[in-house]
Amino acid sequence: xxxDQSEIDALLAELNKKDSSELDSIIENYEEKDENEIExxxxxxxxxxxxxxxxxxxxxxxxxxxxxxxxxxxxIDRLDEINKESEExxxxxxxxxxxxxAEVDEVENLIENIKPFVNKHKEFMDFFVEHFPKTSIKKNYxxxxxxxxxxxxIEGKVNSIRDDTFDAMDILQFQDITRQKIERVISVIKALHxxxxxxxxxxxxxxxxxxxxxxxxxxxxxxxxxxxxEKIIKQMQRGEIK
Amino acid sequence: MRIITVxxxxxxxxxxxNTLKRIGYGDEILEAENGxxxxxxxxNNEVDLIITDWNMPVMDGLxxxxxxxxxxxxxxxxxxxxxTEAAKEDIITALKAGVNNYVVKPFTPQVLKEKxxxxxxxxx
Ligand SMILES: [Mg+2]
Numbered sequence: 001x002x003x004d005q006s007e008i009d010a011l012l013a014e015l016n017k018k019d020s021s022e023l024d025s026i027i028e029n030y031e032e033k034d035e036n037e038i039e040x041x042x043x044x045x046x047x048x049x050x051x052x053x054x055x056x057x058x059x060x061x062x063x064x065x066x067x068x069x070x071x072x073x074x075x076i077d078r079l080d081e082i083n084k085e086s087e088e089x090x091x092x093x094x095x096x097x098x099x100x101x102a103e104v105d106e107v108e109n110l111i112e113n114i115k116p117f118v119n120k121h122k123e124f125m126d127f128f129v130e131h132f133p134k135t136s137i138k139k140n141y142x143x144x145x146x147x148x149x150x151x152x153x154i155e156g157k158v159n160s161i162r163d164d165t166f167d168a169m170d171i172l173q174f175q176d177i178t179r180q181k182i183e184r185v186i187s188v189i190k191a192l193h194x195x196x197x198x199x200x201x202x203x204x205x206x207x208x209x210x211x212x213x214x215x216x217x218x219x220x221x222x223x224x225x226x227x228x229x230e231k232i233i234k235q236m237q238r239g240e241i242k
Numbered sequence: 243m244r245i246i247t248v249x250x251x252x253x254x255x256x257x258x259x260n261t262l263k264r265i266g267y268g269d270e271i272l273e274a275e276n277g278x279x280x281x282x283x284x285x286n287n288e289v290d291l292i293i294t295d296w297n298m299p300v301m302d303g304l305x306x307x308x309x310x311x312x313x314x315x316x317x318x319x320x321x322x323x324x325x326t327e328a329a330k331e332d333i334i335t336a337l338k339a340g341v342n343n344y345v346v347k348p349f350t351p352q353v354l355k356e357k358x359x360x361x362x363x364x365x366x
Pocket of ligand 1: 210249250251295296297298
């Protein structure tokens with residue numbers, strides 16, 4: 001809570017009462033105490049660097065630049081790791097989708113295998129019911145027609161699962177695109193790193209990297225871009241671009 | 243038909259391989275992580291089609307295409323570039339270097355199929 005005006009006035013009056021030499025000694029005492037405190041703190045830190053009483057000490061050392069960041073805090077390494085990790089996970093996801101797709105193919109094969117028998121049987125029943133309309137199997141015939149319908153429905157579902165699986169596979173291209181976006185960020189950090197390093201003349205261990213993407217197409221403009229590409233290829237083929 | 247797919251992203255190589263199978267070109271697919279590796283593969287294998295990325299470490303796709311085109315052994319192998327690069331100058335640069343067709347990522351199987359048919363002369 002801020003002091004009210006009367007407190008401030010009282011404090012000023014108190015100060016004005018003291019003569020200047022008294023004031024100087026107050027200030028001197030205060031400065032001495034402050035310096036001693038700082039020195040004590042510094043001695044504490046210079047003690048055993050590996051023996052930290054608390055995590056706060058480590059953090060404050062790091063912030064003052066006395067301690068290098070841990071490997072897991074190095075930005076480029078971290079971003080590379082994120083890229084690698086996401087690539088691994090996406091590959092595993094892709095593997096799962098390939099498994100689903102293979103199993104869907106198996107289900108389709110099974111359906112294909114039983115379909116001729118079912119169809120043959122239906123033909124027979126069609127014939128039978130047509131020639132013996134009063135037959136007692138009429139009810140069975142209705143059931144059977146339903147089985148054929150269900151089988152067709154399962155076949156439809158199998159196809160839509162396959163389409164969705166393929167669509168999901170296509171979408172996973174995002175991984176490479178996102179990776180290249182992160183590579184762009186890395187290139188900026190690397191440029192800053194190299195610039196600063198050139199002042200301190202340190203070595204930089206360089207990992208071979210891909211050229212950084214100039215353009216990464218926004219999903220919304222994809223169709224337009226595809227048309228543009230097609231146009232340029234045609235122009236090139238007609239010799240219109242020299 | 244034997245096809246080589248060159249891309250530094252293992253995900254992309256997987257997707258391209260899978261797409262090729264889906265569109266009926268999955269008989270034989272070779273793989274390489276960059277242009278240099280692809281040249282090694284090509285020195286031991288003949289291919290009917292090259293599908294290459296542009297941005298790769300060690301040797302990028304453009305350098306790779308130029309190397310392929312300067313070798314009389316491969317100078318007529320069709321090349322399709324599949325890349326994120328979509329600037330007009332880049333597309334022209336790639337085409338001038340010897341790329342026959344160009345696909346911007348992300349692509350659909352339909353687009354890849356059409357481009358393959360176009361470069362293989364399978365389209366009317
Ligand atoms: Mg790449």
